[in-house]
Amino acid sequence: MSPELAEIWVYLAASPLAALTVTLAAWLAGLRLHAAAQRSALVNPVLVAALLLVALLLVSGIEYRAYFEGAQFVHFLLGPATVALAVPLVRQWRLLMASGPALAIALVTGSVFASASAVAIGWAFGADPAVLATLAPKATTTPVAMGIAEQIGGIPSLTAVVVILSGIAGAALGPMLLTLLRVQDWRARGFAVGLAAHGIGTARAISVNETAGAFAALAMGLNALATALLLPLVWALAMP
Amino acid sequence: MIAALTLLLACQLVGEVTARALGLPLPGPVLGMILLAAGLLARGGDPPPELAAVADGLLRNLGLLFVPAAVGVVLHLDLLARAAAPIALAVLAGTLAAIGFTGLVTARLLRAWSSRDVA
Numbered sequence: 001m002s003p004e005l006a007e008i009w010v011y012l013a014a015s016p017l018a019a020l021t022v023t024l025a026a027w028l029a030g031l032r033l034h035a036a037a038q039r040s041a042l043v044n045p046v047l048v049a050a051l052l053l054v055a056l057l058l059v060s061g062i063e064y065r066a067y068f069e070g071a072q073f074v075h076f077l078l079g080p081a082t083v084a085l086a087v088p089l090v091r092q093w094r095l096l097m098a099s100g101p102a103l104a105i106a107l108v109t110g111s112v113f114a115s116a117s118a119v120a121i122g123w124a125f126g127a128d129p130a131v132l133a134t135l136a137p138k139a140t141t142t143p144v145a146m147g148i149a150e151q152i153g154g155i156p157s158l159t160a161v162v163v164i165l166s167g168i169a170g171a172a173l174g175p176m177l178l179t180l181l182r183v184q185d186w187r188a189r190g191f192a193v194g195l196a197a198h199g200i201g202t203a204r205a206i207s208v209n210e211t212a213g214a215f216a217a218l219a220m221g222l223n224a225l226a227t228a229l230l231l232p233l234v235w236a237l238a239m240p
Numbered sequence: 241m242i243a244a245l246t247l248l249l250a251c252q253l254v255g256e257v258t259a260r261a262l263g264l265p266l267p268g269p270v271l272g273m274i275l276l277a278a279g280l281l282a283r284g285g286d287p288p289p290e291l292a293a294v295a296d297g298l299l300r301n302l303g304l305l306f307v308p309a310a311v312g313v314v315l316h317l318d319l320l321a322r323a324a325a326p327i328a329l330a331v332l333a334g335t336l337a338a339i340g341f342t343g344l345v346t347a348r349l350l351r352a353w354s355s356r357d358v359a
Contacts (some may be wrong), residue, residue: 010312010330023304023307023308024304026307027303027304027307030303042313044303045303046303046304046306047310049304049305049310050306050308050310050311050313053307053311054311054313054314057311057314058314064311064312064314064328067308067311068308068312069244070313071264071307071308072308074304074305074307074308075305075308075309077298077305078305078306078309079249079252079268079269079296080245080248080249080252080269080274080298081299081302081305082252082267082269082270082272082293083248083251083252083255083269083272083273083276084248084273084274084275084298084299085279085295085299085349086276086277086295087253087280087287087291087292087295087299088295088299089273089277089294090277090280090286090287091280091285091287093281093285097333099350099353099354101353102346102349102350102352102353103346103349104351105329105345105349106342106345106346106350107350109341109342110341110342110344110345110346113337113338113342114334114335114338114342117330117332117333117334117337117338118334118335118338119330121326121329121330121333121334122323122326122327122329122330123326124326125326125327125329126324126326127323127326127327127330128323131319131323131326131327135326135327135330135334138330138331138334138335139335139338141242142306142309143267143269143305144263144267144269144270146309147267147269148267151267155316155319156307156309156312157310157313157315157316158312158313158316158319158320159310160306160309160312160313161312161313161316161320162311162327162330162331164306164310165331166331166334166335168330169332169336170335170336170338170339172262173336174288174335174336174339177336177339177340177343178339178340178343181340181343181344183343183344183346183347184347185346185347185350185351187350188343188344188346188347188350189343191342191346192338192339192340192342192343192346193339195338195339196338196339196342197335197339198263199281199302199303201339204334219342220309221273224270225270225273225274228267228270
């Protein structure tokens with residue numbers, strides 16, 4: 001490397017500019033590809049962007065820690081974005097209250113089932129405790145799942161990947177399964193997809209039916225809350 | 241816009257401090273979300289337009305905010321490979337089982353609840 005190039009490299013490595021730029025560029029590429037694939041849930045923009053950036057890091061030999069130094073400014077916004085979920089929740093408050101008790105029971109049973117089935121499958125196939133703690137909160141939206149995983153001894157960055165893959169699986173295959181099971185009520189279809197496949201499932205539900213979309217957003221927010229409240233307590237009791 | 245962002249950050253800050261001070265099993269931002277929702281409901285429900293615009297803008301780009309953390313998989317490729325079977329099965333079978341179960345339970349409960357209303 002010539003002295004001039006080395007100087008530029010030192011500047012780029014020390015500033016968040018490069019990491020922020022490639023993160024936004026990869027996200028734009030993900031959005032473009034998603035649109036080109038007729039907004040198919042299988043071509044998820046988060047997955048595309050992450051794959052592009054992982055490939056970039058592996059090819060260039062840049063360490064993840066160095067990349068995250070810059071990308072943390074995007075990552076930081078997950079906090080305020082989670083707080084912002086209060087806005088859609090409050091907007092749908094009346095809708096929620098109209099069938100409150102039914103949804104409350106559906107929420108708790110669904111939330112427990114989602115965590116328990118993930119842990120049971122992981123355990124049956126010999127996953128170690130750190131992987132089980134990573135899988136347990138996978139139905140919730142990423143910032144919440146990562147927070148819970150960190151708290152109960154999981155691996156937050158692996159949780160983010162597991163959550164995103166669960167969202168894609170649920171959004172792409174869930175509606176077909178619900179049709180097979182003859183669940184025709186749009187409220188129930190949306191609630192199920194939002195609870196088990198968080199934001200990616202919710203985005204899918206909104207594009208199909210407005211009522212399903214509203215109930216998916218509701219289930220996503222409420223399951224984040226229910227899992228964050230229940231899972232660390234249950235985990236502390238079950239895994240002393 | 242700055243006022244709305246300040247409100248979101250303030251709710252998160254109060255959430256983080258409260259969660260730590262009381263040792264609550266909740267991430268700070270989730271507690272902040274509850275605080276904000278409670279506050280909005282207390283003052284009548286409708287989010288002020290400025291807050292709604294900032295919240296909708298953030299939530300429209302929620303996917304982007306996941307990207308830096310998702311790239312972190314690069315640190316765990318060996319672990320992902322070692323536990324590939326349990327992770328793949330928990331993701332696929334676990335998620336679909338949860339959707340099927342929740343869909344059936346929710347449909348049944350909503351039917352029971354609305355027929356109770358009619359009766």
